[in-house]
Amino acid sequence: MVGATLSRWSMSYFAVALACLLAGEALMVVGFGFPSAELRAPDSLVLVHLIAIGWLSLLMFGALFQFVPVLVAKPIYSNTLPLPTLALLVVGLTILVGGFLQLGGRIPALHSCFSPAAVLLGCGFALALWNLGRTLWQARPLPLAARFVTVGLLCAAATATLGFVFALVLDGSASGPPLADIATYGIPVHAIAGLSGWLTFTAIGVSYRLLAMFMLAPESETPRSRAVLYYGTAALAVAIVGGTVAIGMGGHPTAFLLVAGLLGTCALSLYGADILHLYRARKRRKIELNARMAAIALANLAGVAVLSVVLVAASQFEDQIGAIVFLAAFGWLTGLGLAKLYKIVAFLTWLECFGPVLGTTATPRVQDLVVEPRAAKWFWIYFAGVWSATACLLLDAPEVFRASAVLMLGGTTGIAVEIARTRLLLDVRPELRILHLARRPALLASQ
Amino acid sequence: MTDFVEVDVRPTLRAGGEPFGEIMAAVNALTPGQCLRLYATFKPTPLLHVLGSKGFAHDAKELDGGDWEVVFTPADLRETTTAPTGATDDEQWPSPVRSLDNRDLDPPEPMVRILAAVETMQPGEVLSALLCREPVFLFPMLAKRGHVWRGAFEPDGITYKVLVRAGRQEGP
Structure with a gap:
């Protein structure tokens, strides 16, 4: 069938992802991991992977299974593979967290968890990339947004492969110079591939399409948007391929990361100009909450770039890398993710529930499923917490950081409740719910 | 090849x-x-x-x-x-009885209006609609309701024109 249908398991991805985000924030509240511990301490690695894989990657996969078919106007290769993929990723992540807890001496290490975690997560990522890759492959030549996603998926593969190597070295299954060197010096490359390549680059690609769609802005491919793709891809290739080769040959990746940083700054500046143009050229003057909150997240991305430049100039970059990564993960990626999730769940629920009777009877609008003023409050509480927490990291105040994490946890909980209410149609006026005609949605799966 | x-x-x-x-x-x-x-x-x-x-x-x-x-x-x-259009027959379609310009509407309003308009038409009648993107969620719904469509971007590369021919009357 031509066109896009509902992704059956995306809601399950979103639910597990939100649970991981809440768990990660709760850990920050109780002072587990960074900044109470060192950034590379085992407890911090629990937190980092809970957020990077559990929250951000599952959110991204859930969204891509639904929106890659929209980007390329072709159906998803498989609508059933996402469920075993989710199981592999969740079990793999759980065992990986167990591995880090073993490494920190918090649980006994009868059998090392790292190799099984690496195999399960490796299979999970491979299945997800296979499914999305096949969908993209059958849609060539790809439109611009889908080309960003393709590069992002390649970076996900690189991130997972490096993580696989680290895990094998950590539990002694692999040793020897190239692999051991990669495990020792490759962590910045792993982090850049994941945070900048897989998550940020994919989000940038999808944002071109979603922002234009929801703000009625022009969506044409321009030389500047293509330049963002080329500069960004070049930056990621230099950092990931160049960095890994340098380490494999016994060197250090610093020079490659510097060049990549310059190229990446060019890409981000051009992207910023594109986004300003999108917001200014929009036909829809009064924009919805998701687009307003996405603008805050985009401002946080600009903040990450500016803060990085300032800290490099002040020779403080390496000391403050935790604050930069924090603002990127929570101010930019999580902010954008929550803003778009708020819209996506409402839209997909509306489509699933009322799509079959559209045009035959009066149905609610998508906006009738949400109560924006109530949700806006939770978004502002969340962002206030993120900004305050970032300041605490820069000023080295871990106790106040925990109070800021309480704000983040409270805001996220409020947003998660709003999203669940949307999914269960609790905010639709009863006379419009017409559930005798429409389909009542299941919380975690779409039909 | x-x-x-x-x-x-x-x-x-x-x-x-x-x-x-x-x-x-x-x-x-x-x-x-x-x-x-x-x-x-x-x-x-x-x-x-x-x-x-x-x-x-x-x-x-x-x-x-x-x-x-x-x-x-x-x-x-x-x-x-080229992309299939849902209509595999080569027969000539009648001129549209209704034309919609949905280019300036917020999504998903363009889809809602097309579905509502098609519901009021007789089998065989054709509707024409202008959109600002390919309506990927609309096509499966039209197929489920027994309607057929032909669609493509206009020469400007921005406007998507879809023709929908009402099929058999069938409840949702």
Whole structure:
């Protein structure tokens, strides 16, 4: 069938992802991991992977299974593979967290968890990339947004492969110079591939399409948007391929990361100009909450770039890398993710529930499923917490950081409740719910 | 495997010449199964219409230097080389009884209005709608309700025009 249908398991991805985000924030509240511990301490690695894989990657996969078919106007290769993929990723992540807890001496290490975690997560990522890759492959030549996603998926593969190597070295299954060197010096490359390549680059690609769609802005491919793709891809290739080769040959990746940083700054500046143009050229003057909150997240991305430049100039970059990564993960990626999730769940629920009777009877609008003023409050509480927490990291105040994490946890909980209410149609006026005609949605799966 | 004949009229245009004859000669020389790939210094909108009336579909894209590449696909190849449209019959459709311009509506309102309009039409009647993107969520719904459609981007590359022919009356 031509066109896009509902992704059956995306809601399950979103639910597990939100649970991981809440768990990660709760850990920050109780002072587990960074900044109470060192950034590379085992407890911090629990937190980092809970957020990077559990929250951000599952959110991204859930969204891509639904929106890659929209980007390329072709159906998803498989609508059933996402469920075993989710199981592999969740079990793999759980065992990986167990591995880090073993490494920190918090649980006994009868059998090392790292190799099984690496195999399960490796299979999970491979299945997800296979499914999305096949969908993209059958849609060539790809439109611009889908080309960003393709590069992002390649970076996900690189991130997972490096993580696989680290895990094998950590539990002694692999040793020897190239692999051991990669495990020792490759962590910045792993982090850049994941945070900048897989998550940020994919989000940038999808944002071109979603922002234009929801703000009625022009969506044409321009030389500047293509330049963002080329500069960004070049930056990621230099950092990931160049960095890994340098380490494999016994060197250090610093020079490659510097060049990549310059190229990446060019890409981000051009992207910023594109986004300003999108917001200014929009036909829809009064924009919805998701687009307003996405603008805050985009401002946080600009903040990450500016803060990085300032800290490099002040020779403080390496000391403050935790604050930069924090603002990127929570101010930019999580902010954008929550803003778009708020819209996506409402839209997909509306489509699933009322799509079959559209045009035959009066149905609610998508906006009738949400109560924006109530949700806006939770978004502002969340962002206030993120900004305050970032300041605490820069000023080295871990106790106040925990109070800021309480704000983040409270805001996220409020947003998660709003999203669940949307999914269960609790905010639709009863006379419009017409559930005798429409389909009542299941919380975690779409039909 | 599709066979392309390439015609680059950029030198002719830069020299101030008129490339129409050169292009039409190439078009007339196409053998069955061949497509024409044209390079020009601007988007040749009038030509798109001329060849469109001869049954050619086109796919135009701007190149990095501001030049344009346009691929013209003859009707006999279109079934396999362009996106299927949901309507597999080649019969002539009647003129639309309703026309909607949904380009300035917030999503998903364009889809809602098309579905509502089709519900009021008699089987066989055709609706025409202009949209600002390909309505990917609409197509499965039309198929489920037994309607057929034909759709493609207009020569401007921005407006998507969809024709929907009402099918059998069937409840949701």
